[in-house]
Amino acid sequence: MLTSCITKKDMPDINRRSFLKLAGAATSAVLLPRLVSRLDSNLQQDASLPNIIILLFDAMSARNLSVYGYPRPTATNLERFAARATVYHSHSAGGNYTIPGTASLLTGTYPWTHRAINYGGQIKADMVEDNIFHALGKEYHRLAFGQNVWAQFILTQFMANIDTFLPSGTFGELNYLLSRYFPKDQNMAARALDDFVFKMELEPASVIFGSLQRSLYFSDSGRLRSEGYPRGLPQDVNYPVYFRLEDVFDGLLSLLQVLPSPFFTYFHLFPPHAPYRASDNFNNKFLDSWFPVTKPMHRLGEGLSDLVIKTERRYYDEYVGSLDWEFGRLLDAMEEAGIFENSYVVITSDHGEMFERGEKEHATVLLYDPVVHIPLMISEPGQKLRHDIYAPTHAVDVLPTLLQLAGKPIPSSSEGRLLPGLGGIEDMQRSIFMVEAKNTPAFQPFKKATIAMQKGNYKLIYYTGYEPEDTFELYDLHADIEELDDLYPAQPTIARWMKAELLESLFDASKPYMK
Amino acid sequence: MTDPILSTIKKIPKLEEIAPVYAVIVMMIYPWTLTRFFWKLSSWILFASVGDLAALFAYMVVVNLLESILVLLVPLAMSVVLPQRWFYDRFKTRSISLVLFGLGFLVYLDKNLHADAPFPLALVRWIPMAAIAILGLVFLVDQVGFLRRVLDGLANRLTIFLYISIPVSVIALLVVLIRNIT
Numbered sequence: 139m140l141t142s143c144i145t146k147k148d149m150p151d152i153n154r155r156s157f158l159k160l161a162g163a164a165t166s167a168v169l170l171p172r173l174v175s176r177l178d179s180n181l182q183q184d185a186s187l188p189n190i191i192i193l194l195f196d197a198m199s200a201r202n203l204s205v206y207g208y209p210r211p212t213a214t215n216l217e218r219f220a221a222r223a224t225v226y227h228s229h230s231a232g233g234n235y236t237i238p239g240t241a242s243l244l245t246g247t248y249p250w251t252h253r254a255i256n257y258g259g260q261i262k263a264d265m266v267e268d269n270i271f272h273a274l275g276k277e278y279h280r281l282a283f284g285q286n287v288w289a290q291f292i293l294t295q296f297m298a299n300i301d302t303f304l305p306s307g308t309f310g311e312l313n314y315l316l317s318r319y320f321p322k323d324q325n326m327a328a329r330a331l332d333d334f335v336f337k338m339e340l341e342p343a344s345v346i347f348g349s350l351q352r353s354l355y356f357s358d359s360g361r362l363r364s365e366g367y368p369r370g371l372p373q374d375v376n377y378p379v380y381f382r383l384e385d386v387f388d389g390l391l392s393l394l395q396v397l398p399s400p401f402f403t404y405f406h407l408f409p410p411h412a413p414y415r416a417s418d419n420f421n422n423k424f425l426d427s428w429f430p431v432t433k434p435m436h437r438l439g440e441g442l443s444d445l446v447i448k449t450e451r452r453y454y455d456e457y458v459g460s461l462d463w464e465f466g467r468l469l470d471a472m473e474e475a476g477i478f479e480n481s482y483v484v485i486t487s488d489h490g491e492m493f494e495r496g497e498k499e500h501a502t503v504l505l506y507d508p509v510v511h512i513p514l515m516i517s518e519p520g521q522k523l524r525h526d527i528y529a530p531t532h533a534v535d536v537l538p539t540l541l542q543l544a545g546k547p548i549p550s551s552s553e554g555r556l557l558p559g560l561g562g563i564e565d566m567q568r569s570i571f572m573v574e575a576k577n578t579p580a581f582q583p584f585k586k587a588t589i590a591m592q593k594g595n596y597k598l599i600y601y602t603g604y605e606p607e608d609t610f611e612l613y614d615l616h617a618d619i620e621e622l623d624d625l626y627p628a629q630p631t632i633a634r635w636m637k638a639e640l641l642e643s644l645f646d647a648s649k650p651y652m653k
Numbered sequence: 654m655t656d657p658i659l660s661t662i663k664k665i666p667k668l669e670e671i672a673p674v675y676a677v678i679v680m681m682i683y684p685w686t687l688t689r690f691f692w693k694l695s696s697w698i699l700f701a702s703v704g705d706l707a708a709l710f711a712y713m714v715v716v717n718l719l720e721s722i723l724v725l726l727v728p729l730a731m732s733v734v735l736p737q738r739w740f741y742d743r744f745k746t747r748s749i750s751l752v753l754f755g756l757g758f759l760v761y762l763d764k765n766l767h768a769d770a771p772f773p774l775a776l777v778r779w780i781p782m783a784a785i786a787i788l789g790l791v792f793l794v795d796q797v798g799f800l801r802r803v804l805d806g807l808a809n810r811l812t813i814f815l816y817i818s819i820p821v822s823v824i825a826l827l828v829v830l831i832r833n834i835t
Contacts, residue, residue, distance in 0.1 A: 253700070254700075255700075256696070256699040256700045257696060258696070258697075258700075259699070259700040260700055260701075263702070320833055322832070322833045322834070322835070323829075323832040323833050326705070326708045326709065326712065326832065327712065327833075329705075329709060330708070330709045330711075330712030330713060331712060331716075334689070334690075334693055334709065334712075334713070335686065335712070335713055335716050339769075340689075340767060341763045341764055341765075341766055341767055342763050342766055343685075343686050343689040343690075343713075344682075344685075344686055344716050344717070344720060345681070345682050345685050345686075345720065345756060345759050345760060345763060346682070346720040346723060346724065346759065347716060347719070347720055348763065348766075349759055349762055349763045349766055352766050353766070353772075353777065356772040357772075360772070577699075578699070579698070579699045579700070580699060580700040581700075
């Protein structure tokens with residue numbers, strides 16, 4: 139299992155272009171022999187199967203992408219990609235942050251089923267095998283890179299089914315994560331060491347090593363050169379990792395060029411997750427006169443001022459633009475290498491991001507469209523034309539669809555459907571669910587949670603466990619995408635009908651946990 | 654001519670002198686992390702099994718075990734390196750006050766190493782001065798009979814906790830090793 143980490147720390151001072159070449163070569167040099175030896179030992183591989191590449195951008199809201207109609211040109215390269223892909227316009231995440239969103243994508247189940255619902259949470263033990271890596275089987279070379287430490291928490295539950303695992307700090311400029319030194323127990327080591335004893339929050343939990351690590355980290359991070367990034371180098375917000383977007387993308391390309399076919403790669407990239415660190419070609423690019431719709435504060439929101447939210451939105455958009463620019467380079471290189479000819483390439487996210495109602499980012503109990511509406515674009519091998527799908531789809535649909543495309547059986551646990559355009563049909567009246575329950579024990583029915591159900595044009599949001607009482611909101615997403623006009627009191631028939639279905643689905647999901 | 658290895662070994666204090674010093678170290682290092690373990694426990698119990706919690710605890714204890722051994726090496730090294738009458742002859746009292754003041758300073762430093770706050774550079778610049786002050790205190794405390802008796806008595810009573818911490822640490826070490834071998 140590959141667990142070594144590639145960092146630029148301690149590299150001699152060389153110019154940028156030669157460094158990037160060196161980094162790419164180094165990546166290949168490290169990975170290639172291991173991959174080739176793995177290929178030799180794996181005679182079951184069938185080169186006629188298509189490759190599958192999932193490129194996931196953490197916290198990327200479809201609502202902030204120009205490819206989905208956002209007025210700022212944040213995603214011109216994603217638009218280029220979309221020209222050769224099936225574009226899903228109403229695609230939703232399983233939840234509003236990494237743990238439930240990633241788990242839903244990789245298991246094809248809703249958060250109330252896989253139960254990875256808490257901060258740092260995990261998929262329940264009897265469902266761990268129901269993951270996409272296991273389902274694809276050994277015919278595929280399965281590679282996973284969880285740049286977000288919380289994505290790594292989920293991925294390391296599947297270690298038995300992953301052939302090559304790249305830990306969070308891979309391709310990083312500075313990496314103080316320790317779990318990479320525990321390849322056989324990466325999940326627990328990450329939880330115990332990176333997320334507890336040596337976590338960069340409050341004071342160190344270890345008197346000697348904790349203070350030593352933090353002092354060295356402060357010293358090293360203070361010496362980091364942040365040229366090209368006026369707001370500082372991109373970093374993981376809670377963990378000691380800094381990286382450059384260009385290095386990460388160069389690293390991915392190097393990997394794609396050496397992987398033995400057929401391969402399945404899951405690249406879970408941390409950007410554009412906060413902190414938003416745009417590169418200099420996008421810094422202040424969106425200091426424009428465009429104003430998003432002003433929305434009222436929500437009683438469960440953070441209560442931030444419109445000015446703060448507007449500024450954060452601009453920083454986010456500029457970071458998305460920077461990311462898109464790097465993606466453009468990858469796109470060019472992949473085209474040149476002919477990767478699109480024999481690969482399904484999936485672009486998606488684990489959850490969105492919101493800048494409204496007194497709330498920013500996604501550490502919220504709210505489930506409004508921007509925080510759950512995520513991009514999904516899938517390019518089939520050799521696809522040359524764009525195909526648009528407007529029916530509601532969900533992250534749980536990705537697993538069954540990819541398995542079907544790979545000719546593999548779909549696990550009975552899967553709660554998703556085949557995606558329209560890739561074997562499935564457009565069903566405008568289908569019900570999909572989004573779940574936020576980070577403060578509920580994973581082994582109990584939901585006592586404090588927000589559940590959203592989308593059916594047709596309507597979306598019902600249910601808040602339970604919050605003062606003063608259980609409440610509902612109902613929106614018509616077709617007529618009111620900004621979710622400003624709550625129809626719950628005005629449309630009692632639709633409200634009653636949707637409420638009954640939502641509560642029944644929630645009850646069914648809670649049954650195994652009722653005493 | 655005396656054998657340097659033999660003379661070095663001779664300057665390593667007896668186990669009954671080392672034990673109280675180690676007990677003080679353990680009582681300063683383990684509870685610091687244990688307190689934070691209980692802070693996090695409320696979020697872990699939302700999703701973690703008893704086995705997961707035991708494994709988390711094992712990793713934490715192993716870190717503490719390594720830290721405590723590292724700290725113990727400091728007075729042991731001083732005992733070997735410094736002239737016999739400076740440290741070896743007064744190993745127990747001077748080591749206890751050394752680890753108390755030394756770890757006390759580190760705890761104070763840790764309190765200021767808040768992730769959201771700027772790095773306390775001024776405090777770090779004071780480390781050499783603090784080290785000199787601690788050494789001064791170590792030798793001063795030893796001159797005050799009352800303080801000496803208090804420290805020795807305290808350390809002797811703390812050794813009882815070694816009967817818990819050492820077996821727990823050994824089991825934790827085995828757990829971590831087994832998890833990373835198999």
